[in-house]
Amino acid sequence: MEHEGEKVELSRGLSLVHLMMMGMGMMIGAGVFVATGIAIGFAGPGGILVAFALNGLIAFFSAMSFAELASALPTAGGAYTYIDEAFKGIVGFISGWMNWFALTVAGSLYAITFATYTVFLIEDTPWFINLGLESELVIKLLALAIALVFIVINYIGVSETGNIENLITLGQMGTLAFIGLFSIYYIVIHPEKLSHFSNFVPNGWEKVLMAMGFTYVGFEGYEVIAHAGEEAFEPKETVPKAILYSVAAVTATYLLFAFAAIVGAEPGGMSVSEWFAMHGPVGMGEAISDLMPYGGLLITLAAIFSSTSALNATIYSSTRVLFAISRDGRLPRIFSRIHRVRRVPHYALFASSLIVLTVALIFPIEDVAASADIVFLLIFLLVNAAVIKIRNERGDELNYGFLMPYFPYIPLLAIVFQAILSLWVFHVSPTAWAITLLWIVAGLVIYRGYEGAKVEAEKPESEVVFEEAGEEARYRIMVAVSNQKNAEILTKYAGKIAERINGELLIVSVVTVPEQTPLEEARQFADEAVQTIRLAKSYAPSGVKTEGIVYYAHSVYRGILSAVRDQKADLLILGWEGRSRWSKYVLGSNLDKIVENAPCNVLVIKPGDTEKLEKIGSILFPTRGGKQGAASAELVSILADVYGTRVTVLSVNVENEPEEKLRERLKPVVEKIKGAELKIVDGDPVQAILQECRVHDLVVMGATREPLFRRLIFGEVPERVASRCPRTVMLVKINRGIRARINRLLGRRVE
Template sequence: MNTKNPAAANGARPSLGAQLLRRKPIGQMVSEAGSSESGTPLVRSFGVLQLTMISVGATLGTGILVILGESVPLAGPAIWISFVIAGLAALLSAVSYAEMAGLVPVAGSSYSYSYATMGEGMAWICGWCLVLEYAVSVAAVAVGAGQYVNETLAAFGQFLPDAVSQPPGDGGVVNVPAMIIVILAMVLLVRGARESAWINTAIVVIKVGILLFFCAVAFTAFNAGNFEPLLPMGAAGVSAAASSVFFSYIGFDAASTAGEEAKNPKRDLPRAIMLSMVIVTSIYVLVAVAAIGARPWGWFDGTEAALVQILHEITGQPWIALVFSIGAVLAIASIVLTVLYGQTRIMLSMSRDGMMPKVFGRISRRTGTPVAGTLIVGVGVALAAGLVPLGALADATSIGTLFAFALVNVAVIYLRRNRPDLERSFRVPLYPITPILGTLMCAYLMINLGADTWITFGVWMLVGIAIYFGYGRRNSKVAALSEQDYRELTTRAVSPEPVKAANS
């Protein structure tokens, strides 16, 4: 609480209902962008290439290596159509992210967008969903590192015992490879964002290269007859498979967390988000077409690691498994690096607003990164990945992610109606149809998730509400303003131009 503010000093705060609806003006967010508790700003060093690779790195993961065995039996040869449909569904939210990222170029992503449009209450819920999406999902992804490390070592006749390579509950005690990957990513992020971005770019290039290598080999065994009949399971099967593969697109929003480290965020953030969607969708469709062309669709039923199996059968070379195992480890490392980066930047924004402890908002003068926050988040994620059976909590990340997507679509509609004067570097096409469809698509996918996942998510939200009342409500900087100061702030900040921070 800022005791320099008379209202804060006297303990006068708005009612709960009024506080939950208090919005933070966009001009205020822009003026505070790059600021921190330590007074050191973030370093603007990212161009459109690095921003695009952040989103591709967070999206293009290990799922494509195994998802065909689960989704092809649902759609048959039309699985590539399912990837197109899922990509279009993700695109509905991606274009909304692109508009908001250009309009509100700050590090808070959908948390900040919600704060500017729907108020503090919805912003906190969104921020807490992002904690679930980023921190828990990165731990869940890292858990798979042990399996792929063992597959790599198997080529040399070596392996790690289950006790140190499997997650707790699956025969493991401490998942050492998972913890090592998270810690390495944490150390890299602490050293500097620019170095992390270039290493991520190199890893993404390798990941894409491995998948293109698969396509090149698979097309040598291409049989057009494998696509007949195209829809053996009907349109319903294609839709079911589209829902299954939709979650392979989650992660495109990672670039939006780099709003304060982009050289030209208003121009480059929308470009990076859209370009990453084009790259990921193209690769997914190309891999699906190559795989079906190489093997009949019935072959995929029950087949694990289908891509590796196809390459092994075509080439007869055992080193293929080694190449893909290494690729899978790199895919995990890239996801951990980019998603951990996004988590620290979101928590920096929440700390700046008083919704999280100040330690998350301190930026090192030497490295230009939130060192303390990165260490805390990194150690916490490493411990979760190595010691905690994540189970249903990891599954609940789907709801949190979809909820955040839905809020961004709503934010676009709100600002188009209430702030049509703002200059937008990117505009959602076919407004308002696109954001409405994006919201409905997210709601549909959320409804179709299992009851156990919803229960777990509900418990997570109850914990978040308790933290808000225990910390956020009492320390919110926007809520610390008197009614008069808040009105003056919102009046001065109606301009899209930055304004001086009123409560620093």
């Protein structure tokens, strides 16, 4: 669906830090909390450290392949897209089919991890003992319950969880790093604990290979960074960096954490490996409990938060992969349908959820972990093969932001190691290999049924660069409209300003879909936004260059900030409904974040009870002076010229300053507005301004920039006045760069 005459953009709202949080949040899950203890049981204390170090190296090799492909093909889709781009046909389909299965099985593993550690936390409490229930039964029921919770969350389409997810990831990394660093302190006090490493690899080096294959699930997850290529700032640079940095950080954290568990264990008369084999999935929890006070509680909470975060991410990712395969015509089209209200691929979500619940209910945790390991190893093997094929066949035509060194030896080494590890997992769980083979066979049968049915997915427009038409760059005024109700008011004010200063007008509307839905699918919900933009453009002055742009985003906040950055806007105009929460007119609860973070000047307009756009008889400009006041005065001067009206500069003398001193401070402000009258009054500033505004048609107020800790954007007085004033109010925030941000963070007032 094309929207003729209006540009379409995908929002780019993810920084390097955001991308790293995504990757590390996915990697730190069941692999470290469950699989590590089991692996120590057969590989020994030294074996697990060697396994983690080598796995980190292999993951780093594969990460370079992902980084290279992501820099050359920065589109949503990840492994499935890269393999399909290289091999097409049946290999491309099977990679997507396996990727979908791997993500759903990983989701089952995370649900079981949550349940296992929850039971570990409560199983010794009197009330749990009195229930008389088998721990295994409770684990299964809890796994199903937590999976259902996140299935519902994904169906509802909750998308504003980015900051929470980042905090959880930082908490995970911080907790594991703290435990690891504490173990170093502990070993200084108790050097005898180093004897736990005396039998370094008790069961032979082949067990180390088993441990590598079995714990590899802990190193998958960074590939989700590549899925976000279309939403990242400068993806050719940030995506490769985020992939490589996240793998390095997680590998170091795993090594520290495994070391802590080994020195913390109290095996008694057993060997360390026998002790971990006895405790199985909760061996890590038991070891950390022995290592430090409240260690059991700390590691249990970390495991619970990690598993739930990863469970949510895998349900989301598996849904998107199935959606993509269906959209390509390789599976029934029903899985690419999007719910008209929730805007999520609900049939794909249902199918993914069914596998998550079934696997969590039927299979033991060892088999679930091993199945995920096998499939991820095979997928990464194919990605490494894909990077070789694409570089050799298309290297000259692609624009790479990152090229791995020592090509093709690094991906070849990764292919060899991943093939060996996937085969070696058979020794851990033959059942897992049987399940994997059955799934691949089922995929081949399905592919035969849909062979040749692939339909190329319609791609969204690539990034559009603003064209200058040959003249000098003009001042760019961006108007964010969300509905036809506010389109006229905002555009007419913006148009008057643009006409007066010979500027350009950009009309922007954001179409949002939940995180679970690929951005390009927002196009099917964009008709209303396009109509709103066209209506807004009809209110723009005929002599002003005006352009309409639709942005697809996962939140209005991201979309607007992407538009401001992409289009290099000088002034952003937003609407406010005038209630205590920013809502409906443009941005809902996101408005505070947009005003605070926009890298340009911002004008928020609250229309009055009787809006008179064509006839404004007088303007009231309350100000305390200062740089913000002087900068805001320039806008007041423009409005006064446009409407040919008088201006009253109002100052409330709240500190009983001498009038001459006050007039001197306000002189730079008054001089910027031709013919302005200065009026000084005493009393409460809010009440004084509200009393005066009744005899004016328009009120313009600059930000006083209260400290961040006050949770105010413009300041207490402007926000209270704007909320209660019956006239049209304009709130102006002048962009003052990084210094203003630092001052605000430190709680300093900026005038």
